[in-house]
Amino acid sequence: MKGERGRLKRWSIDFIFSGPTLIAFATVLIVPFLYGVYLTLTNWNGLSNHHQFVGIANYLQTFQDQSFWVSMGVTVKYVIVTVVLVNVIAFALAYALTTGVKGQNIFRTTFFAPSLIGGIVLGFIWQFIFQNVIVYLGQILNMPALSNSMLATPSGAFWSLVLVSVWQYSGYMMIIYIAGLMAVPQELVDAASIDGANALIRLRAIVLPMIMPAIVVCVFLTLQRGFLNYDLNLSLTAGGPYGSTVMVPLYVYQQAFTSQNFGLGQAEAFVLFIIVAIISFIQVYVGKKQEVEA
Amino acid sequence: MNMTRKFVQIALTPVALTGLVFAGTAGTTYAASPNVTISFLNSKSQIETQLQQAATLFHKQYPNITINVSAVPQSGTPLQAVQALYASGNAPTIYMGDPSDVLQLTDKAVNLTHQPWVKDVNPNYMAPARTRSGQIYGFPFAIEGYGITYNVNVLNKAVGGKFNPKTITTRLALRNLLAKVKKSGVAGDYFAPMNWSLGGHFLGMMYADQSNSPAKVDQFIANLSKGRVNLSKNAVFNGLMNTFDLLESYNIQKASPLAGQYATAEADLATGKVGMFFQGDWIWPDLQTMKLNPNLGYLPVPISNNPKQYGNTQIPVGATKFLVINKVDNTAAQVAAAEKFLDWLALDKQGQRQLAINMSVIPPFKNNPFVPNNPLARSIESYMKSGKTSEFMVTLPSNQWLVNGNAMDKYMAGAQTRAQLAAVITNYWKTNKTN
Numbered sequence: 121m122k123g124e125r126g127r128l129k130r131w132s133i134d135f136i137f138s139g140p141t142l143i144a145f146a147t148v149l150i151v152p153f154l155y156g157v158y159l160t161l162t163n164w165n166g167l168s169n170h171h172q173f174v175g176i177a178n179y180l181q182t183f184q185d186q187s188f189w190v191s192m193g194v195t196v197k198y199v200i201v202t203v204v205l206v207n208v209i210a211f212a213l214a215y216a217l218t219t220g221v222k223g224q225n226i227f228r229t230t231f232f233a234p235s236l237i238g239g240i241v242l243g244f245i246w247q248f249i250f251q252n253v254i255v256y257l258g259q260i261l262n263m264p265a266l267s268n269s270m271l272a273t274p275s276g277a278f279w280s281l282v283l284v285s286v287w288q289y290s291g292y293m294m295i296i297y298i299a300g301l302m303a304v305p306q307e308l309v310d311a312a313s314i315d316g317a318n319a320l321i322r323l324r325a326i327v328l329p330m331i332m333p334a335i336v337v338c339v340f341l342t343l344q345r346g347f348l349n350y351d352l353n354l355s356l357t358a359g360g361p362y363g364s365t366v367m368v369p370l371y372v373y374q375q376a377f378t379s380q381n382f383g384l385g386q387a388e389a390f391v392l393f394i395i396v397a398i399i400s401f402i403q404v405y406v407g408k409k410q411e412v413e414a
Numbered sequence: 415m416n417m418t419r420k421f422v423q424i425a426l427t428p429v430a431l432t433g434l435v436f437a438g439t440a441g442t443t444y445a446a447s448p449n450v451t452i453s454f455l456n457s458k459s460q461i462e463t464q465l466q467q468a469a470t471l472f473h474k475q476y477p478n479i480t481i482n483v484s485a486v487p488q489s490g491t492p493l494q495a496v497q498a499l500y501a502s503g504n505a506p507t508i509y510m511g512d513p514s515d516v517l518q519l520t521d522k523a524v525n526l527t528h529q530p531w532v533k534d535v536n537p538n539y540m541a542p543a544r545t546r547s548g549q550i551y552g553f554p555f556a557i558e559g560y561g562i563t564y565n566v567n568v569l570n571k572a573v574g575g576k577f578n579p580k581t582i583t584t585r586l587a588l589r590n591l592l593a594k595v596k597k598s599g600v601a602g603d604y605f606a607p608m609n610w611s612l613g614g615h616f617l618g619m620m621y622a623d624q625s626n627s628p629a630k631v632d633q634f635i636a637n638l639s640k641g642r643v644n645l646s647k648n649a650v651f652n653g654l655m656n657t658f659d660l661l662e663s664y665n666i667q668k669a670s671p672l673a674g675q676y677a678t679a680e681a682d683l684a685t686g687k688v689g690m691f692f693q694g695d696w697i698w699p700d701l702q703t704m705k706l707n708p709n710l711g712y713l714p715v716p717i718s719n720n721p722k723q724y725g726n727t728q729i730p731v732g733a734t735k736f737l738v739i740n741k742v743d744n745t746a747a748q749v750a751a752a753e754k755f756l757d758w759l760a761l762d763k764q765g766q767r768q769l770a771i772n773m774s775v776i777p778p779f780k781n782n783p784f785v786p787n788n789p790l791a792r793s794i795e796s797y798m799k800s801g802k803t804s805e806f807m808v809t810l811p812s813n814q815w816l817v818n819g820n821a822m823d824k825y826m827a828g829a830q831t832r833a834q835l836a837a838v839i840t841n842y843w844k845t846n847k848t849n
Contacts, residue, residue: 166497169521251675269673272827360609361672362824363816377494379813 214297243355300334531760552736560694602664613819623725732806
């Protein structure tokens, strides 16, 4: 009897502390998620008061929807390119800005600043730069390569998305790498130097294994942001030219709202969720295995 | 035991509190006070300020009714915006929607069949708001038209005298005109690549110009859906695309057509940097924002060299915005106030003037004596008066402009042939599941 009372007491105290968060998490995440999964089994158009249960028809259609897989291809290409570029650049910046170079705090702040601007605003700013500023410069400098907007060709629009993403996220990931680099024990590095390791070997054999936790986090964040990139895609290219840069989140939105196939859109979003979950799980699992203790 | 009760109490407190908050909002009725506040979701961003002025003026006449005007976000369609509001139980009292929205909302909207203004509307413009059984769910808010917008001064200079738009009834005549404009030192036209414009409006003429009978146009679309139309052999499609090629060959953005921008095109037309711009009269409020006041007019888009061809002398005109009153999430008093506002716009001299003069909207009401004070609206009015209008395809499926507009862009960029474009459009209609 006493044991039960004690347990109840503990539960109620637990609930007081974690309950509000739990309720918020359930109402804004769990419930909508489950409702969304339910909608994938219906033919709701997003508006009507009625809808019918259609079983797995939406999933079958997802696998037949060519445009969806085309946009999945664009997304995967974008993710691979941005994950590599963002992390390489962020690490290089972090490495350079932990060597005690003059004014390194100013540099760190400056590189970090772009990640403070929201994706929509960022997209419109860069759209203006690509469409107007660069084109204008190209015309007055008489450089034909610059005088046509990059956003008018499929490859130009793709690489401008990459460029803006790299510019936006490198600073943020740099901060995480800086934190990781500062935690590398100096005596290890010094000991390696005495043993005759040059800078490259020190980087490969000491620094990289030691900052593996930072790498795991940064790769995870860039992967996830890459797959779920919607705001920049919408405001910079809006999927153009002629739908060649529509990535999956934007495609799902168009399927659900413009084409009014809410159930199909939800099913495609769910497929994206599964893919992202699997890739992230593998990445974190493999990454964690590489971690070492000093 | 005591602990259990306390636990239940604590656990239920947030639930009870939430319940109280909801009860509070639901319990608020406007019956206690004669003052009513209604919301208006505006999807014509160009007239946001003017609409607010009209709401203020209306409030002066009816002090117990306050109208809160809000705008739909720039990205996305009006329907997407109102869908979110329905889902959150916060539907606006009045929703300004696209024509294809109205009949999807019949289970949420107020039946307007017996409103006093219905008899003053040309029945053709009412079609998108009328159910099969003749019930009406929308208030036609604006008549709009589109075609080749031209700068009068540029064309006068190009032809060396007073340009007469009635002389352009064939593609050949348009070609000669474009050549003359180019010779006068000005680019022929600005052919802008927005997918909503090329897919929704330019390609819209391909459907509308099939026949002067709306029933036959519907039949054509039905045949497309059944895969019974060979589009690449269709005379109207090929004629229209030949004119597309013509406009593209004189395009100021020819070097990189997809780099063209809407706002630049508007400014270039108004300042006489180009002679023509394929677009609708909704560009006018933007030009006013840019403090430009050019003299403009409309030419039809000719699709053949036969001056008698249907479509060569007509421009598409139709009701492009409808007001819907929501009975969901709104009280009876709010619905009544909204109905009063619609009456005011349609029947009251003040309201009529606000609609036509201040908002520069061509009113769909026969009894409205005012004509918008802008050259584009006047040009459209003159086409309407002489009966030279074709159907503005306002109720095509909601993703028609996106899918086929992107295909038009791809054709414009030279990344696919006309046969491939025809195949995309044919396939769109065969596989489209949107109502």
